Amino acid sequence: xxxxxxxxxxxxxxxxxxxxxxxxxxxxxxxxxxxxxxxxxxxxxxxxxxxxxxxxxxxxxxxxxxxxxxxxxxxxxxxxxxxxxxxxxxxxxxxxxxxxxxxxxxxxxxxxxxxxxxxxxxxxxxxxxxxxxxxxxxxxxxxxxxxxxxxxxxxxxxxxxxxxxxxxxxxxxxxxxxxxxxxxxxxxxxxxxxxxxxxxxxxxxxxxxxxxxxxxxxxxxxxxxxxxxxxxxxxxxxxxxxxxxxxxxxxxxxxxxxxxxxxxxxxxxxxxxxxxxxxxxxxxxxxxxxxxxxxxxxxxxxxxxxxxxxxxxxxxxxx
Amino acid sequence: xxxxxxxxxxxxxxxxxxxxxxxxxxxxxxxxxxxxxxxxxxxxxxxxxxxxxxxxxxxxxxxxxxxxxxxxxxxxxxxxxxxxxxxxxxxxxxxxxxxxxxxxxxxxxxxxxxxxxxxxxxxxxxxxxxxxxxxxxxxxxxxxxxxxxxxxxxxxxxxxxxxxxxxxxxxxxxxxxxxxxxxxxxxxxxxxxxxxxxxxxxxxxxxxxxxxxxxxxxxxxxxxxxxxxxxxxxxxxxxxxxxxxxxxxxx
Ligand SMILES: Cc1cc2nc3c(=O)[nH]c(=O)nc-3n(C[C@H](O)[C@H](O)[C@H](O)COP(=O)(O)OP(=O)(O)OC[C@H]3O[C@@H](n4cnc5c(N)ncnc54)[C@H](O)[C@@H]3O)c2cc1C
Ligand SMILES: Nc1ncnc2c1ncn2[C@@H]1O[C@H](COP(=O)(O)O)[C@@H](O)[C@H]1O
Numbered sequence: 049x050x051x052x053x054x055x056x057x058x059x060x061x062x063x064x065x066x067x068x069x070x071x072x073x074x075x076x077x078x079x080x081x082x083x084x085x086x087x088x089x090x091x092x093x094x095x096x097x098x099x100x101x102x103x104x105x106x107x108x109x110x111x112x113x114x115x116x117x118x119x120x121x122x123x124x125x126x127x128x129x130x131x132x133x134x135x136x137x138x139x140x141x142x143x144x145x146x147x148x149x150x151x152x153x154x155x156x157x158x159x160x161x162x163x164x165x166x167x168x169x170x171x172x173x174x175x176x177x178x179x180x181x182x183x184x185x186x187x188x189x190x191x192x193x194x195x196x197x198x199x200x201x202x203x204x205x206x207x208x209x210x211x212x213x214x215x216x217x218x219x220x221x222x223x224x225x226x227x228x229x230x231x232x233x234x235x236x237x238x239x240x241x242x243x244x245x246x247x248x249x250x251x252x253x254x255x256x257x258x259x260x261x262x263x264x265x266x267x268x269x270x271x272x273x274x275x276x277x278x279x280x281x282x283x284x285x286x287x288x289x290x291x292x293x294x295x296x297x298x299x300x301x302x303x304x305x306x307x308x309x310x311x312x313x314x315x316x317x318x319x320x321x322x323x324x325x326x327x328x329x330x331x332x333x334x335x336x337x338x339x340x341x342x343x344x345x346x347x348x349x350x351x352x353x354x355x356x357x358x359x360x361x362x363x364x365x366x367x
Numbered sequence: 368x369x370x371x372x373x374x375x376x377x378x379x380x381x382x383x384x385x386x387x388x389x390x391x392x393x394x395x396x397x398x399x400x401x402x403x404x405x406x407x408x409x410x411x412x413x414x415x416x417x418x419x420x421x422x423x424x425x426x427x428x429x430x431x432x433x434x435x436x437x438x439x440x441x442x443x444x445x446x447x448x449x450x451x452x453x454x455x456x457x458x459x460x461x462x463x464x465x466x467x468x469x470x471x472x473x474x475x476x477x478x479x480x481x482x483x484x485x486x487x488x489x490x491x492x493x494x495x496x497x498x499x500x501x502x503x504x505x506x507x508x509x510x511x512x513x514x515x516x517x518x519x520x521x522x523x524x525x526x527x528x529x530x531x532x533x534x535x536x537x538x539x540x541x542x543x544x545x546x547x548x549x550x551x552x553x554x555x556x557x558x559x560x561x562x563x564x565x566x567x568x569x570x571x572x573x574x575x576x577x578x579x580x581x582x583x584x585x586x587x588x589x590x591x592x593x594x595x596x597x598x599x600x601x602x603x604x605x606x607x608x609x610x611x612x613x614x615x616x617x618x
Binding site for chain 1: 526
C-alpha cells in the first residue's frame with residue numbers, strides 16, 4: 049500500500065503547477081494500490097488550499113501556517129514531524145531547486161531511500177520509477193528496497209489530472225529547531241520579465257550562437273510573446289554574455305520539458321540536449337541541414353532564422 | 368580553516384555510453400573519465416578560501432574505484448593539499464544514500480569548517496548527495512551557490528531560484544554546493560601537475576553495504592522516429608505553424 053505525502057510548493061500563495069502534477073501522480077498510483085494521498089503546504093496564505101488540492105485528488109491537506117522565510121532546516125523538520133504523525137511511506141516533491149533540497153535532507157532524516165528527477169512512475173506490486181542518467185543517454189529503472197522512499201518528479205513531465213475529492217484540512221505546527229545550526233533565506237528577489245519561468249513554461253523559444261548577438265534577441269522574444277512562451281538560450285549565447293545564466297538550457301543550466309521547444313540557431317550539442325530532450329515536441333530552425341539538433345527535432349526548417357522566425361510569428365498571429 | 372571538497376570521477380558527457388549484458392551498468396572500457404565539472408567550481412572556491420585565510424588546508428575526498436585517483440590528482444594539481452579515496456567497486460549509479468553515508472563518516476574524521484560539493488554529478492544527475500551528507504552530519508546545507516562570503520563563523524550565499532534569486536545565511540560548518548558562475552576554475556600549471564604527484568593520496572578500502580535502491584534495468588532511451596523537414600525557406604513557416612496547431616496540438 050502506498051500512503052503518499054505530497055509537498056505542495058507555493059510562492060506568494062500561488063501553488064506551482066508542478067505540485068499539481070505530483071498530486072495527480074500520487075492519486076493515480078494510490079488508486080491502483082489501495083493507497084491514500086495526503087499533502088502538506090507551508091504558507092502564510094493557505095486560502096482555498098483544501099479545494100485546490102482536492103480538485104486533483106488529495107484526501108487531506110496538512111496546513112502549516114508560517115510567516116517565516118524559507119529555511120531548508122525548518123521546512124524539512126516540519127515535514128518530518130508530519131510524516132511521524134500520519135505515517136506516510138512515499139513522499140513526493142517536484143524536482144525544483146526547493147524540492148530537491150528538501151528531499152535530500154528529509155531522506156537522511158527518515159533514513160529512507162531517495163530517488164531524484166524521475167520521469168515515470170508505475171505500480172508493479174511496488175513503486176517502480178525511471179530517471180534519465182548519463183546526460184539522458186540512458187534510462188535507469190529503479191525500485192526502493194526500504195520501507196520509505198522520497199522521490200522528486202521532473203516538472204512538466206507528469207500530467208495534471210482533475211479528480212475531485214473532498215479534502216480535509218488539518219492545521220499543523222511549524223517545527224521549532226532546538227539547535228542553533230541552520231540556514232535561512234534572508235532576501236528574495238523575483239525578476240519579472242512578464243514571461244513564464246523556463247522550467248514551468250509549456251512553450252520555450254530558445255536562441256543559440258546563431259542569433260549572432262544580444263541585440264537580435266527581440267526577434268525570438270517577439271515570437272515567444274505571441275505564443276505565451278519563455279525564452280531560453282544555449283551555453284554559447286550565455287558564455288558570450290548575450291543572455292543571463294538563468295536563461296541557459298542544458299547540463300550546466302536548466303532541465304526543461306515543455307510541450308514545445310523551438311531551437312533557433314542551436315546546433316544541438318549533447319550538453320544542450322541533456323537539458324531539453326524530454327520536451328514533447330521539438331522544432332529546429334537552422335541553416336545547417338547536418339546540425340545534430342535535426343536528429344531530435346520533430347519538425348525542422350533548414351533556413352535563416354531571421355527570416356523564418358518573423359514568418360512564424362505572423363502565422364501564429366493569423367491563427 | 369579546514370575545507371573538505373567532495374569530488375566525483377565521471378564519464379565525460381561526450382563519451383558514448385554502452386550498456387553491458389547484465390542490463391544494469393555501463394562498460395567503462397574506452398570511456399573517458401573526468402573530474403565532475405561542477406566539482407571544479409567547488410575545488411576553486413576551496414582554494415580561494417584557503418588563499419584568503421592563513422593556515423588553511425584543503426582536502427579532496429572521493430568515493431570511487433582505482434581509476435578515480437586520476438580525478439583526485441587533477442584536484443591536487445589545481446592546488447588541493449591532499450586527497451582521500453574511499454575505494455569501492457562500481458559506484459557510478461549506486462544510490463546516493465550509500466555514497467553519502469561513506470562520505471559523511473570520512474568527513475566526521477576530518478571535522479572541517481566548511482564542506483564544498485558540486486551541484487550535481489553529470490552521470491547520476493541527482494543533486495542529492497550534498498543534502499544527504501549535511502543531514503547525516505547534522506549540519507545545514509545551502510545548494511546552488513553562485514556567491515559565497517564568509518565572515519564570523521557564518522556564510523552568506525547567493526543563489527538563483529526559479530524566477531529570481533535569493534540570499535541565505537548559514538552557520539558554519541555547513542555543506543555548500545557549487546553552481547556554474549561561482550568562480551572560474553583555474554587550469555593546473557605544469558608546476559602544480561608535478562607537485563600533485565608527490566602530494567599525499569590516502570586510499571581506504573570501503574565495503575559498500577547492501578544498497579537500499581534496486582536497479583531494475585538500464586536501457587537506452589526510446590529512439591524518436593526521424594523528424595520531418597518542413598521546408599528550406601521562410602515560406603515553410605506557415606505550414607510549420609499549421610502542423611503545430613493541428614497535428615502536434617501544442618499551440
Ligand atoms: C561541461 C560542459 C557543459 C556544457 N553545458 C552546456 C549547457 O548547459 N547548455 C548548452 O547549451 N551547452 C552546454 N555546453 C556547450 C555545448 O557543448 C555547445 O558548445 C553549445 O551548446 C553550443 O551552442 P550553440 O548550439 O548555440 O552554438 P553552435 O554549436 O555554434 O551552433 C550554432 C548553430 O547556429 C546555426 N546558425 C548560424 N546562423 C544561423 C542563422 N542565421 N539561422 C539559423 N541557424 C543559424 C549554425 O548552423 C549552428 O548549427 C557545455 C559544454 C561542456 C564542455
Ligand atoms: N562518489 C562521490 N564521491 C565524492 N563526492 C561525490 C560523489 N558523488 C557525488 N558527490 C558530490 O555530490 C555532488 C552532487 O552529486 P549528485 O548528488 O550525485 O548529483 C557532486 O558534485 C560531488 O561534489
